[in-house]
Amino acid sequence: MSSTLGVLSDAERLFIVHGVQDDLRSDGRACEDYRHVEVETDVVSNTSGSARLRLGNTDILVGVKAEMGEPDPGRPKEGKLEFFVDCSANASPEFEGRGGEELAIEVSNALQRIFSSKSTLDLTALCIIPAGQCWVLFVDVLVLECGGNLFDAVSLAVKAALFSTRLPTVIVTADDEGQQEIELSDDPYDVKRLDVDNVPLIVTLSKV
Amino acid sequence: MAVHITLPESRKKSAVPDAPKHLVTPGDVITTDTGYMRGHGTYMDDDKLKASLAGVVERVNKLICVQPLKTRYNGEIGDVVVGRVTEVGQRRWRVDVNSRLDAVLMLSAVNLPGGELRRRSAEDELMMREYLQEGDLISAEVQAIFHDGALSLHTRSLKYGKLSQGVMVQVSPSLVKRRKTHFHNLPCGASVILGNNGYVWVSPTINDEKTESSGGYEQDLEPVPSTDREVIARLRNCILALATHKLLLYDTSVLYAYEASRQHQVKDLLQPDIAEKVADDTRQRLQMESG
Numbered sequence: 296m297s298s299t300l301g302v303l304s305d306a307e308r309l310f311i312v313h314g315v316q317d318d319l320r321s322d323g324r325a326c327e328d329y330r331h332v333e334v335e336t337d338v339v340s341n342t343s344g345s346a347r348l349r350l351g352n353t354d355i356l357v358g359v360k361a362e363m364g365e366p367d368p369g370r371p372k373e374g375k376l377e378f379f380v381d382c383s384a385n386a387s388p389e390f391e392g393r394g395g396e397e398l399a400i401e402v403s404n405a406l407q408r409i410f411s412s413k414s415t416l417d418l419t420a421l422c423i424i425p426a427g428q429c430w431v432l433f434v435d436v437l438v439l440e441c442g443g444n445l446f447d448a449v450s451l452a453v454k455a456a457l458f459s460t461r462l463p464t465v466i467v468t469a470d471d472e473g474q475q476e477i478e479l480s481d482d483p484y485d486v487k488r489l490d491v492d493n494v495p496l497i498v499t500l501s502k503v
Numbered sequence: 504m505a506v507h508i509t510l511p512e513s514r515k516k517s518a519v520p521d522a523p524k525h526l527v528t529p530g531d532v533i534t535t536d537t538g539y540m541r542g543h544g545t546y547m548d549d550d551k552l553k554a555s556l557a558g559v560v561e562r563v564n565k566l567i568c569v570q571p572l573k574t575r576y577n578g579e580i581g582d583v584v585v586g587r588v589t590e591v592g593q594r595r596w597r598v599d600v601n602s603r604l605d606a607v608l609m610l611s612a613v614n615l616p617g618g619e620l621r622r623r624s625a626e627d628e629l630m631m632r633e634y635l636q637e638g639d640l641i642s643a644e645v646q647a648i649f650h651d652g653a654l655s656l657h658t659r660s661l662k663y664g665k666l667s668q669g670v671m672v673q674v675s676p677s678l679v680k681r682r683k684t685h686f687h688n689l690p691c692g693a694s695v696i697l698g699n700n701g702y703v704w705v706s707p708t709i710n711d712e713k714t715e716s717s718g719g720y721e722q723d724l725e726p727v728p729s730t731d732r733e734v735i736a737r738l739r740n741c742i743l744a745l746a747t748h749k750l751l752l753y754d755t756s757v758l759y760a761y762e763a764s765r766q767h768q769v770k771d772l773l774q775p776d777i778a779e780k781v782a783d784d785t786r787q788r789l790q791m792e793s794g
Contacts (some may be wrong), residue, residue, distance in 0.1 A: 302587065302637070302638045303638055304587075304636075304638050304639045304640050304665075304666070305638075305639075305722075306640075306666070306667045306668045306669075306722055306724065307640065307668070307669070307670075307671070309668060309724055310668040310669060310670070310727060313726040313727060314732055316726075317729050317732065319729060319732050319733065319736065320736070321670045321735070321736060321739060322736055322739060322740060322769075322770070322773060323733065323736035323737060323739075323740060323768070323769025323770040323772065323773070324770045324773070325770070328770055329506060330773060331507075331773055331774055331775065332506075335511075
């Protein structure tokens with residue numbers, strides 16, 4: 296059976312359009328109202344931070360894994376953020392096989408653009424040894440169910456996951472030969488949190 | 504733009520009022536007694552009667568069958584269904600009715616405009632698309648069932664035909680109670696068609712005089728006033744609230760849910776806790792009326 300998503304009769308379409316003109320959608324919301332949102336953090340145990348978000352019928356799972364790596368040569372005092380988005384085939388019939396890749400790349404690019412700005416997240420907080428070692432945060436976004444408004448949901452979930460990220464405190468000591476040694480604190484409560492106050496959220500508006 | 508924020512709370516387990524007696528999963532042994540007749544959802548393995556579906560075991564005298572918890576719509580002759588046209592073919596339309604196969608609506612099973620009674624000609628075949636296109640919603644009755652299980656529909660009465668402005672809600676087919684009539688003009692100011700296949704159509708009140716001679720050919724495309732629109736939105740949210748909490752849908756339950764929801768704003772009915780409250784109030788009121 297072919298996909299029947301988004302197929303409407305002309306009368307139904309007209310009803311919706313007139314509703315938008317009256318600022319009353321078919322489910323009673325005003326044009327600018329969001330659907331019910333549920334956010335849960337720390338859902339995946341072996342990550343540094345995670346979040347699961349439900350927005351209407353959209354379900355997003357984000358995991359943040361922190362690893363140590365080398366900073367970019369052009370930005371020695373900054374850490375890195377890497378995004379990977381996976382539109383699971385379970386999320387929508389259109390994502391069958393490789394159908395979800397295009398959308399996943401679009402979302403990933405949008406996230407990269409947002410976080411490339413200096414005002415979003417202070418990447419210098421992720422630096423351990425300038426031009427030596429830094430924290431690299433691998434943010435993995437998994438779209439479990441796609442029920443509309445994907446960009447908004449993903450940005451909300453990423454912000455929540457980054458908020459819940461706990462980085463172990465790093466102690467840098469110089470040993471006898473002048474080499475720098477990196478030690479991670481053993482105390483599970485001795486952690487550093489990220490300042491996500493300025494992380495923006497995407498708001499999608501559609502013109503009917 | 505207001506965002507409703509609450510403190511975190513643990514997820515509530517939905518309380519099931521009456522626990523079902525005998526739940527089975529595929530492969531479970533129902534009984535080893537060979538005196539029973541096998542109904543739907545069962546099969547014989549050695550001398551044991553096993554379930555082939557996940558559901559509740561029902562026993563009527565010597566007949567054992569398994570009613571599935573979640574299933575596609577299985578049509579019966581005489582059911583009222585709401586369907587969406589998926590294809591326009593030679594002398595027939597294919598209609599999606601939430602079943603395993605698309606239903607068939609033959610050209611000979613619809614009323615011609617003006618109520619003419621004549622044999623369908625070649626021009627009628629070419630004019631099929633003028634009446635029903637892909638994406639159009641219709642209300643129809645099941646006339647027959649083909650050997651492969653596909654349904655054959657007809658819109659031979661004036662109350663059936665193409666549906667105009669309104670909102671469609673999809674619920675599970677097992678939640679729509681079988682009643683004498685599935686077309687309800689509710690006193691709150693809207694009409695509801697509870698299709699047996701789980702597709703529910705909510706629209707502005709249908710005036711019986713207007714559709715006397717049209718049978719769905721004329722479409723009322725006037726903008727629906729805001730008051731009617733609110734009623735329709737409220738009914739839609741109530742129906743979804745009842746469906747989420749597994750309450751049977753019929754005119755009384757929908758009406759009680761509507762009345763229980765009046766103290767809340769329409770868009771608040773989308774919040775799970777308010778929807779649960781409306782469903783609980785409706786369940787209590789229905790129990791009081793029957794008990």
